Amino acid sequence: MQDEIFTSIDHRNTADEAVRQIELLLLDGVLSSGDRLPGERELSERLEISRPVLREALKTLEERGLLVSRHGGGTYVADLIGQIFSPAVSELIARHERPTRDYLEYRRMLEGHAAELAAKRASEADKARLSAILDGMEKAHADGDFQAEAERDIELHHAIGEAAHNIILMHTLRACYRLLSLGIFHHRRLIFDQAAAREKLFRQHRILVDAIVSGDPGAARKAAEEHIDYVAETATEAARAYERQRIAEMRNSQRAAAKAAPRPAKGKTA
Numbered sequence: 001m002q003d004e005i006f007t008s009i010d011h012r013n014t015a016d017e018a019v020r021q022i023e024l025l026l027l028d029g030v031l032s033s034g035d036r037l038p039g040e041r042e043l044s045e046r047l048e049i050s051r052p053v054l055r056e057a058l059k060t061l062e063e064r065g066l067l068v069s070r071h072g073g074g075t076y077v078a079d080l081i082g083q084i085f086s087p088a089v090s091e092l093i094a095r096h097e098r099p100t101r102d103y104l105e106y107r108r109m110l111e112g113h114a115a116e117l118a119a120k121r122a123s124e125a126d127k128a129r130l131s132a133i134l135d136g137m138e139k140a141h142a143d144g145d146f147q148a149e150a151e152r153d154i155e156l157h158h159a160i161g162e163a164a165h166n167i168i169l170m171h172t173l174r175a176c177y178r179l180l181s182l183g184i185f186h187h188r189r190l191i192f193d194q195a196a197a198r199e200k201l202f203r204q205h206r207i208l209v210d211a212i213v214s215g216d217p218g219a220a221r222k223a224a225e226e227h228i229d230y231v232a233e234t235a236t237e238a239a240r241a242y243e244r245q246r247i248a249e250m251r252n253s254q255r256a257a258a259k260a261a262p263r264p265a266k267g268k269t270a
Contacts, residue, residue, distance in 0.1 A: 005030055006038070008048035018047055018057035026066055026080065029162055029170055035077045037067070081171075081178050090179075100235065103179065108228040110173055111157065115208060115224035117164035119217040126163035127213045133159055134209050141202050149198070154180060156205060160224075163212065197234050204230060 005025055025031040037043060037058075044054040058075060061067040068078045085093065093099040118126070133156045140148035154177055161173035191197045204227045211219035 006043065006046040008046075014049045014053045015056045015060070018049060018054060019060050021047070022057070022061060023066070026077065027167055029167075029174075031077050033077055033079045033081055037075045037077070039074065081174050084175050084178060097239070101232065103176075104228055104232045104235070107176060108225055108232075110169065110176065111160070111224045111228060112221045114161050114164040114166075114169055114173060115212060115220035116217040117166060117169070118160050119212045119215055119220035121165045122163040122212055122215075126159070129159050130156065130163065130209050130212060134206060137202065137205060141198065146198070149202075153201070153205070156209070160208075160212065191231065191234050191238055194234070194238065197238075200230065200234075201227075 007021070022031070022037075031037075038046065040051055040054060040058075044051045047054065049057075058067060058069075062069060066078055066080070067075055069075050122130070133152055137149055137152035137156065140146075140152055157177060158174065161170045164170065191201070204223065208220065208223040208227060211223050
């Protein structure tokens with residue numbers, strides 16, 4: 001793939017042109033956080049510039065915080081998403097229920113709009129990627145590989161954000177999904193523990209992809225919003241069920257401990 005994304009540049013201002021080409025690849029999401037760039041020799045040949053000029057361009061991009069060099073390990077795209085909240089705030093969010101509701105409300109707005117745009121703008125390559133991810137999700141679902149299914153879930157939502165072809169929306173969604181990868185919101189685990197919920201989620205993802213691939217913006221927005229509504233509703237009920245189970249187990253544990261405890265000797269009557 002990297003043979004196709006890097007192209008020869010205008011030699012009138014080579015270093016600046018190299019910087020600009022790589023910046024646009026980052027901005028468009030072609031290169032993502034953690035991606036490794038080709039080696040210096042290979043990349044200079046693809047760009048058709050000298051290695052000293054390439055080093056100058058890479059140094060500029062490193063100074064701008066877009067690339068990082070690892071000694072003896074090559075050059076990589078920096079963490080462009082970063083952490084939305086400080087660790088302290090992330091932990092605070094994880095301890096309370098209301099941020100989960102607000103997070104899903106925020107996602108509902110973003111994903112409804114992203115799905116609508118994707119249905120209008122998705123290229124054939126976008127549609128092929130969405131279909132391939134859905135196929136992978138279906139296989140994981142059939143195999144009972146819930147971890148793989150959850151990973152394909154996030155990958156699918158990333159792909160829809162990219163298919164919307166709005167740079168700001170795409171990067172905002174990436175930052176939004178970073179919270180999921182950090183494990184801050186526990187509703188995903190609770191939902192994926194339920195077989196009926198997993199089945200419903202898979203059907204919803206299929207409806208969503210079908211709407212985008214068929215180019216139906218209204219249906220795509222509706223499918224995205226209904227998906228988030230279901231996640232919110234199911235997450236609430238799953239949390240309640242978890243709490244009921246926790247309390248029941250505590251009661252049973254206490255009863256068992258009380259029965260096992262030695263009873264005080266009865267006093268003798270005079």
